[in-house]
Amino acid sequence: MEKKIAILNGDGIGPEVTAQSIKVLNAIAQEYGHVFHFREALVGADAIEKTGTALPSETIDICLDSDAVLFGAVGHPKYDNDPTAKVRPEQGLFGIRKALGLFANIRPVITYSGLQHLSPFKASHLEGVDLVIFRELTGGIYFGEKYTSEDGNKASDECVYTRPEIERIAHLAFKLAQGRKKKVTLFDKSNVLETSRLWRKVVQEIATQYPDVTAEYMYVDNAAVQVILNPKQFDVILTENMFGDIISDEASVLNGSMGMLPSASVGNGTALFEPIHGTFPKAAGKDIANPIGSILSTALMLEYFGLKEEAQIIRDAIDWTLQHNFVTKDIDPMNFYFTSTIGDLVSEYV
Amino acid sequence: MEKKIAILNGDGIGPEVTAQSIKVLNAIAQEYGHVFHFREALVGADAIEKTGTALPSETIDICLDSDAVLFGAVGHPKYDNDPTAKVRPEQGLFGIRKALGLFANIRPVITYSGLQHLSPFKASHLEGVDLVIFRELTGGIYFGEKYTSEDGNKASDECVYTRPEIERIAHLAFKLAQGRKKKVTLFDKSNVLETSRLWRKVVQEIATQYPDVTAEYMYVDNAAVQVILNPKQFDVILTENMFGDIISDEASVLNGSMGMLPSASVGNGTALFEPIHGTFPKAAGKDIANPIGSILSTALMLEYFGLKEEAQIIRDAIDWTLQHNFVTKDIDPMNFYFTSTIGDLVSEYV
Ligand SMILES: CC(C)[C@H](C(=O)O)[C@@H](O)C(=O)O
Ligand SMILES: CC(C)[C@H](C(=O)O)[C@@H](O)C(=O)O
Numbered sequence: 001m002e003k004k005i006a007i008l009n010g011d012g013i014g015p016e017v018t019a020q021s022i023k024v025l026n027a028i029a030q031e032y033g034h035v036f037h038f039r040e041a042l043v044g045a046d047a048i049e050k051t052g053t054a055l056p057s058e059t060i061d062i063c064l065d066s067d068a069v070l071f072g073a074v075g076h077p078k079y080d081n082d083p084t085a086k087v088r089p090e091q092g093l094f095g096i097r098k099a100l101g102l103f104a105n106i107r108p109v110i111t112y113s114g115l116q117h118l119s120p121f122k123a124s125h126l127e128g129v130d131l132v133i134f135r136e137l138t139g140g141i142y143f144g145e146k147y148t149s150e151d152g153n154k155a156s157d158e159c160v161y162t163r164p165e166i167e168r169i170a171h172l173a174f175k176l177a178q179g180r181k182k183k184v185t186l187f188d189k190s191n192v193l194e195t196s197r198l199w200r201k202v203v204q205e206i207a208t209q210y211p212d213v214t215a216e217y218m219y220v221d222n223a224a225v226q227v228i229l230n231p232k233q234f235d236v237i238l239t240e241n242m243f244g245d246i247i248s249d250e251a252s253v254l255n256g257s258m259g260m261l262p263s264a265s266v267g268n269g270t271a272l273f274e275p276i277h278g279t280f281p282k283a284a285g286k287d288i289a290n291p292i293g294s295i296l297s298t299a300l301m302l303e304y305f306g307l308k309e310e311a312q313i314i315r316d317a318i319d320w321t322l323q324h325n326f327v328t329k330d331i332d333p334m335n336f337y338f339t340s341t342i343g344d345l346v347s348e349y350v
Numbered sequence: 351m352e353k354k355i356a357i358l359n360g361d362g363i364g365p366e367v368t369a370q371s372i373k374v375l376n377a378i379a380q381e382y383g384h385v386f387h388f389r390e391a392l393v394g395a396d397a398i399e400k401t402g403t404a405l406p407s408e409t410i411d412i413c414l415d416s417d418a419v420l421f422g423a424v425g426h427p428k429y430d431n432d433p434t435a436k437v438r439p440e441q442g443l444f445g446i447r448k449a450l451g452l453f454a455n456i457r458p459v460i461t462y463s464g465l466q467h468l469s470p471f472k473a474s475h476l477e478g479v480d481l482v483i484f485r486e487l488t489g490g491i492y493f494g495e496k497y498t499s500e501d502g503n504k505a506s507d508e509c510v511y512t513r514p515e516i517e518r519i520a521h522l523a524f525k526l527a528q529g530r531k532k533k534v535t536l537f538d539k540s541n542v543l544e545t546s547r548l549w550r551k552v553v554q555e556i557a558t559q560y561p562d563v564t565a566e567y568m569y570v571d572n573a574a575v576q577v578i579l580n581p582k583q584f585d586v587i588l589t590e591n592m593f594g595d596i597i598s599d600e601a602s603v604l605n606g607s608m609g610m611l612p613s614a615s616v617g618n619g620t621a622l623f624e625p626i627h628g629t630f631p632k633a634a635g636k637d638i639a640n641p642i643g644s645i646l647s648t649a650l651m652l653e654y655f656g657l658k659e660e661a662q663i664i665r666d667a668i669d670w671t672l673q674h675n676f677v678t679k680d681i682d683p684m685n686f687y688f689t690s691t692i693g694d695l696v697s698e699y700v
Binding site: 075079080081084088090094120121122125141142144146147148152153154155156157158159160161162163189190191192193194195197198200201204217220221222224225228229242243245246247248249250252253258278 | 425429430431471472492494496498503505506509545551571574579592597598599600602603628
């Protein structure tokens with residue numbers, strides 16, 4: 001198999017974790033006789049510094065011309081406390097979501113018994129947690145009309161959804177649920193929001209096309225409780241953009257480490273794969289970041305390419321590193337291995 | 351002291367928990383020589399059934415003519431899965447928020463060592479958690495313009511904020527922090543939303559007027575992680591309406607029981623006090639609901655009236671019931687006391 005993969009390192013620990021994924025993909029290519037063409041492109045604060053914009057058009061072109069994008073992370077502390085900055089690293093990320101039409105962000109959350117000492121939760125609470133969150137990614141309040149008054153004393157953001165935007169991601173969620181525990185739970189705020197009422201109405205209709213899947217509905221405030229109080233009740237979670245941003249990060253705490261979790265963002269063409277963690281500026285350049293979120297994202301990429309066996313060998317490799325305590329500093333601050341060493345170990349296992 | 355208190359029982363377990371609070375307030379009145387005038391008024395599904403609207407104008411009048419409102423809960427399952435219902439119980443609650451100008455919802459979250467067996471968190475994680483959430487309550491996406499297209503295939507909700515709306519609640523938060531651990535953390539999404547950028551800008555300005563208080567800023571997705579991963583870092587949390595709805599419910603899981611937590615909603619006139627739990631339809635009418643959230647809400651009410659000693663005796667009474675395992679079914683399903691018994695015990699202690 002021959003595939004073109006765009007590499008968007010971005011900021012902070014982005015480049016170093018992505019480098020490990022490339023190592024692993026190269027090992028897969030060699031072992032299974034595939035050809036992966038990697039092309040780097042700028043995004044985020046790095047791109048702002050070099051080109052003045054967080055998402056140069058060349059980057060979009062490279063992504064559109066690729067089969068998949070491997071994304072690092074974007075963001076920089078210097079923009080965070082400046083609410084007036086017009087150019088922002090994050091524009092790179094949601095610009096690319098829009099440009100590639102990546103309407104569904106898919107985040108599996110599983111727990112590893114080896115990480116339970118890191119978790120704030122009781123061990124018994126975590127066994128058997130296995131859920132996947134489908135977050136709508138190109139609509140809602142992220143992309144609606146934005147406004148600030150001339151005097152800067154009034155601001156607004158509009159949240160908009162249309163039926164087709166909800167239908168396409170709902171179908172993906174129900175289809176995935178069919179191959180899993182056959183349950184989809186919609187998180188919304190339909191007791192308050194018109195957009196949520198549209199979500200609930202459309203999902204109720206689509207649910208009838210999947211009679212083998214149970215559809216449940218939960219208000220997002222209660223959902224924020226249930227996700228941590230009783231996570232085993234969930235199989236596939238479906239929700240809109242802003243709620244998905246909050247709840248999927250919250251759910252990642254179940255895993256014990258943000259550094260371990262992958263995500264896939266899919267649309268009609270090129271798909272994008274990225275760890276859920278951010279730029280982690282304090283760790284940048286120190287070879288201490290956890291590359292597993294990124295490496296597991298490449299497993300999702302390979303699955304997306306139809307390469308199931310290759311994806312599985314990566315997951316086996318990760319399990320093996322954990323079992324042998326080959327872990328980064330975030331997992332064991334006293335006894336840790338470097339980012340690059342984990343990349344080497346996983347590649348060798350492959 | 352003489353005070354007029356409106357009683358809005360609402361739906362589900364609302365009436366039975368509120369009844370315990372009235373008992374306790376009567377005991378306080380007797381013991382300390384105060385006079386409390388109670389007047390009941392309709393709200394929620396109960397009001398819809400009897401009058402066709404979730405918030406009759408008579409209810410608003412009674413509330414406006416009172417010093418405080420004691421609120422039960424509103425909501426009914428029959429409206430939940432009908433996204434097309436035009437009259438909804440919840441309109442009673444946010445209608446009253448708007449009518450009374452209750453711009454700040456204040457929710458203290460503390461943990462009780464006696465409840466740690468109920469919590470999904472490790473005991474060590476919960477010791478010393480003591481935070482207060484200030485949620486803006488009359489602005490944002492709850493009250494902005496709402497729209498659904500004629501064909502029902504497109505919907506929108508507008509989130510709007512103005513400077514004065516942010517200033518008034520920010521001042522309350524900073525003032526409370528001055529008497530506590532001297533830290534205010536703003537939760538926003540200023541990397542994406544114009545309204546959040548306005549929040550961050552205004553709060554940054556107001557922070558300069560409270561040099562003894564540390565101001566911190568956190569994106570709401572990360573906040574959803576931090577609130578459960580490292581709750582001890584927080585003192586006073588400040589946030590907008592929708593984020594506050596989600597995060598304050600999430601934070602309540604730290605306590606171990608939603609049934610134990612009170613809230614106060616304040617504005618320029620009459621204030622409103624309500625437990626954070628909902629209508630809990632399955633328990634309604636069975637005398638098994640936990641009345642402590644409501645009773646602790648009356649403690650907040652007494653504090654609001656300036657009656658510190660009276661508020662403290664209620665808290666002492668609650669601690670005493672917990673120490674002696676006088677608890678409702680949600681806390682100990684095998685060995686429990688009835689709602690009304692807990693009300694009697696707290697009243698007798700007082
Ligand atoms: C960086 C930010 C714009 C982004 C988002 O909110 O979508 C991030 O939090 C994420 O979840 O990928
Ligand atoms: C019932 C509902 C409208 C309400 C809200 O979202 O504000 C409730 O969840 C709350 O937090 O008081």
